[in-house]
Amino acid sequence: MNQPTPAIVGQKAVKRLPRLALLLFCLAYVLPGFIGRVPWKSDDITSFGYMAALAQGHAAWMNPTLGGLVPEVDALLPYWLGAWSMQLAPAWVAPDLAARLPFMLLLLLSMVATWYGTYHLARNPAAQPVAFAFGGEANPTDYARAIADGAVLAFIACLGLAQLGHETTPALAQLCFSACFFYAGAALPYRLWMPGVSAGLALLGLSLSGAPSLAAVLGLGTAALYMRAPLAPDASPFHTRRRAAGLLIMTLATALLATQLHLWRWRIDLPQASWTEWQSLGRLFLWFTWPAWPLAVWTLWRWRRQWLSTRMAGMHLWLPIGFVAVASVATLTTSAADRSLLLALPALAALAAFALPTLGRSVGALIDWLTLIFFSGCALVIWVVWFSLQTGVPAQPAANVARLAPGFVHSFSYLSFLIAVAASLAWVGLVKWRVGRHPAAIWKSLVLPAGGSALSWLLLMTLWLPLLNFARSYEPLVRQVTQNLPTTPGCVSMLGLSRSQIAAFEFHSDLKLVTWQANTRCTWLIANLNLMPMSDDTEWSMNWQLQQKLRHPAERKDSLGLYKALPTLAQTPGVTPPEKREKSN
Template sequence: MNKPTPAIVAQGAVRRLPRTALLLLCIAYVLPGFLGREPWKSADMTAFGYMAELARGATAWLSPRLVGLPPDVDALLPYWLGAWAMQIAPAWIAPDFAARIPFGILLTLALLATWYGTYYLARNPEAQPVAFAFGGEALPPDYARAMADGGLLAFIACLGLAQLSHETTPALAQLCFTGLFFYALAALPYRKLAPAIGGVLGLTGLALSGAPAIATLLGTGGALIHLLDRSPEPDNKKYQFLWAAGIALLTLFVALLASLLDLWRWRIELPEASWPEWRSLGRLLLWFTWPAWPLALWTLWRWRYQLVRGGVPSRHLVLPLWFAGVAVGATLTTGSADRSLLLALPAMAALAAFALPTLGRSVAALIDWFTLIFFSGCALIIWVIWIAMQTGVPQQPAANVARLAPGFEPSFSLLPFLTAVAATLAWAWLVKWRVGRHRAAIWKSLVLPAGGAVLCWLLLMTVWLPLLDFARSYAPLVRRTMIVMQQQPSCVEAHGLSRSQIAAFQFHGHLLMKQAGSQARCPWLIVDKDAAKTLPAAADRTQWTMHSSMRHPSDRNEDLLIYKRTAQKGS
């Protein structure tokens, strides 16, 4: 006997979230982080370094190199996008900002894909609410739209999304293309052209962004889910096998393309069988996907009888569960756990949306109060520390900033300040609206989590941006090093520097970097302190004299040694 769906939703509960408010929320989330900042260490700066090398024609497009070093992530498309943007952009646009433009578009596409993916999953007949005896239940299009609003709010509210989704790295490209393929599979029973385009772009882009294994797993599982799906349209049943075969062929094509471009790499790193390692992974899973993961688990519990009905998996549950499972599996078996977990967020947000029609008032109230206290507290801390930086009062926060970022000089900018004030006032209005009396809407429980996440991210990217740039960029370190060199050298040799450090010296210092031991005969040599012991094997120490040491002002673990050539030949 099939149990009825747990969703009991009246038509009055699916009123749409005002489009203007939703659009402003997305704009307030997307733009900060792409505007007005320096490239951050280390993945952000590293990726930009490869883009800059491609843009100026210093490396091959199919095999990008940075001073002879291959990228950590064997991706191509993200570096191409940034390089093309830098080449197309007019001269008055800063190269680092030009490189961020396509990535802002990728984040926007990820938001759209999450909304439409959740929408079409909610259109599934098995996802519909219980039909009332005398009518009045939510209409399918209105119900799906309200669920999609909730899915998008859950996506934005995820704490781990903020920073990684605003960096110019392959991780953001992977997120976007995962979202596109997720949308394609969700919408395939209802649309054909747009899902076909989204599927091709999503799976191919995912492979070209350094995740061919994940693309192959998602494609294989997606083909099987579509093949076993109970089609909502009778006319689609005869084409169901053909579409599943098409997804399988696309997956095979993507795997062959990755092989042709040599993008396959063995990256499996099983976690150590130790409590600290598993505790670290557990903490990452808990905070990174908050608040989507508890709602997703609640969905699986409340909809457990609909997970498989009559031996057929329910698309609206199995599809996001497969996407989230693949990403979590990659998180547990790869070195870059947070960037792998990022790919689970669209699917987890969709699963979280299906918890909304089943939440009781007490649970919804608990979410609201916890969110209100948490994000209001975070916003208060941000403002207090900013006031302390500007005025010196309170003394303890000001002293902490001076200790953690020695040499930082606070500055005041009117536009960021006004933006931050407007965001804070908007948060106060949102809290007032939420605690006031208003018509019920199933997405209401995720308004405060999404609004609070946007508020704190926007505050960090406005009033705190100078401090974050000072602490998270290499610009202060490069400026100090250039003062030591006194004049622009013809080139600089490097030993033991990370890819991000090399890229930073090339971008901020406009230096031509060479590997130590090359025939360049550069007048200066920069060595990472931890790699100083291996320097004699790479360069002739008799030709170099220790000149000075340099430390990043906010990172005690980042020490550089500056050597000067004993017998210079040009400078």
Template sequence: MTNPAIVAQGAVRRLPRLALWLLCLAYVLPGFIGRMPWKRADITAFGYMAELAAGRTDWLAPRLGGMPPDVDGLLPYWLGAWALQLAPGWIDPGFAARIPFIALLLLTLVCVWYGIYYLARSPLAQPVSFAFGGEANPSDYARALADGGLLAFIACLGLAQLSHETTPAVAQLCFVALSFYAYAALPHHRWLPLLSAGVGLTGLTLSGGPILALLLSAGGLLFHALDRAQADQNPSRHRHGLWRLLALTVFIALLATVLDLWDWRLRWSEFGPPASAQRWQSLGRMLLWFTWPVWPLVLWTLWRWQGQLLAQQPSRHLSLPLCWVLLTVGTTLLTPASDRALLLALPALATLAAFALPTMSRGVTALIDWFTLLFFTLCALFIWTYWIAMQTGVPPQPAANVARLAPNFEPRFVILPFIFATLGTLIWTWLVKWRIGRHQAALWKSMVLPAGGVTLCWLLLTTLWMPPLDHARSYASLMQRMDTVIQTSATAPVIGTAPGVTAAPCLSWFGLSRAQVAALQFHSRVVRTHGLEPLTDATRCGWLVIDRDKLRQTPGLLDETRWERVALLEHPRPGGEDGLQLLRRLP
């Protein structure tokens, strides 16, 4: 078989472990620290965790305002609820619920590195042997590819926001990466990969992905069964591994059946006319930006390694990640939350991208470096310029744009985020200077600037821009305005419907989404003090909040003789989404 990897020992120099760990921490921690739960999926998941932690709902069937979660995963909500119960009182509940997800994202990075490392140790993945020696050592070569693959994974644009939310998608990503590592390391270790596969696929099943877990388990079983090289090398170990993987597949199916986790949300109708063209175009655009910059490297890998990929016995380091990509991308095509499903394909895509590194020419790597250098430097300059305009009003046009996008936001200077942002920018400047030097020959060198640039921009956004982001992406300002309206209402006491009976000073709701109900419980002082309940005929609450659009669509929904419209609350700006109508009970 043709091997396109021609790598000398000098090209597999080790990336300093301290630098790699600092980069990972600089990527993971910003976005988890110093913010409130954001709108939609983030605050919704937190709402279920808070309900579980407070003991207001069943652990096997969590409810938020009587509504089940839209993702039928139990484990992510359990992890957040346990963190809320164990956290001391001085820790903010929003951050306490994120602590397990910080660990999950760090574990994801570790699994991606080791998965690539063990696949790069495969015999067919090794570089060409030189006539007089000097080719790369197998372990050093595998370590260099793992470093480059991890940098490529961090550089993926679609990973940044979704991986920093407290949602089942983060848990699913971690467990997919753990199971990927397990099947990659199976020929090298006996018990740890099997244990990792069991934990990963079980966790994926309990995190809302039982179908994908069953597909990955069956695919891994089939892949292991067809691995004739391992069967010939150690028949007894190969046979025992097959039985254990078969037992794991059966266990996954039984677990999902017993807990009633099967959820067949396949959207075949969207791929038929007339919706097919628009659907495919949308998915194509998302694939291009979400997986950048790994998808060009993946195509390059498939082209350069096609001799091994099309061989009678496909190479393990290509066929395993390709199998994972096909299964996860196929799931993306047939599920509603396409971006969160595509997140699960990134570990395997980064693995395929890693094997492009030893086959790229110097001109290609130079093109990647210069494009990345210009793109992320301009992005950082843009972020700094708009932050300065927000603080000082100069330049005036960016300041006006910020005021228009975040109305009623009052900027303030905070020293600690400014220090971290400045430090990150200085490190980026040093990194650019290091990279343009002519003494670097490592395989991972072309991925340093993409990973560093994404990390820099994410760091700047989550330090300098965290206050306006919180203002625009959380429900805090909306709920604070609602509390203010209730507390400063012109009419004094609220009177009950029956003579002599005073209405309870609680808040009732109707037609709200899961995210809005969770936001009321977390942000509203009125709700925390007096309580929240859904609207029924027996409700005696003095206040009612209802979704603006639902009220417009159903004009006769409310009895106008019983409720008075007090205020229309909109967020983040007039005419925007999440409009709430606040009403008060009439005497």
């Protein structure tokens, strides 16, 4: 017997969020961070480097390389998308912007998939609100739309989405395809072709984006949920098993393709049994998924009677729970914990949305006040620091920036300033609307969290963008190196540079870089001092003389050495200079 639902919602509470307003809100969150900035370190610039190598014909499409190095993540599709976009874009579009265009669409598609996945879950009879004795309860379709609106707002509000969701990395592609599979798992009981196609493409996309094991686990897990109970009232056991069999076939086919392309890699990295590391993971879970996780916990508590009910009752909860659990386990067992946890956000947002019809007025008011104080404070700090950089008043923020990022010169942009002012005024208007007298739409409690998150990100990407480009990119370090080289240095050897550093030099300079070898005839060499310290007894260093040690102004651990070749005798393979021989004797 199904347990009664805890949702008590009238028709007035499921007022639809205007589609145009929702679309503009999503665009206002997506576009900042993709437009106007340079590639940041380290995964963002690294992925761009592989895309550029493919687009320029410097690497094989089935085996992307950068400076002779293969990617750390065995992904193909994300690099293909960026490279194709760079090749198809007109000449007046900057290469880094062209590479970001498909990733803008991936983030938007993640939001669309989250909306439709939550909508179909909310159509489940066990997720519907209680029927009133004399009518007036929410219409099932309107209720599902309101819950889906809340899920998108919760998705945007998650703090961890801001940076990782705006980078051109395989992680964003994995987020998109996991969201699409989440939609497929929720919608297959109601539709066949569109969710079926989405499921197949999502599993294929996950495998080609470097997550074949995740695709296999999600595919097998969703098929198992289908075998346990149907997700819709009119789904017979035969239709349910047929859909489960379809998911199994697609999962096995995807696993076979990943095997043929050699995409399987063992990346298990268990956390160490240290209190410091567990504290770090705890903080990651706490802030990365804020504010969705408290609402998700509230959902699990208020809907606890539906969890173990027979047949259909708890499936609108078990599907997102399964997705969150898989992503959480991946977070605890891989080194890229934040990028693994990113994949939990669509399902976690859906769980958070199911808390909305059960929240009391006091809880909703608490969420509004905490959100208002937190994000208004963030916006104020951003404005104060920007004003200090412009005018020197107050003096301390500008002094702190000068200490942390020496050499940074701030500039004024009318466009950025006007956009930031418009966003701040929109925030004031949103707060005014929220505290006014309006119909009690169930998604209202997530308007301020989503709006505050979008506001903070937009202000960072306008007012602070020059500072962030200076501190978060390799451009200042590359500029130092090129300024210490002659106008025409010829070929330049590189030794020990990371993937991100190689990509940065290829993007920010016109240097002709070659990987150092014993018979290299280049006059200049750039070495990573953190990995290749210069000493007299190292074989590679005997033919080179250190000219300059260079460090990133805002990131002191990035240290490079600029070397110049010694006379011809020292460059001849197998010949050791006399002074070196005497020292070694």
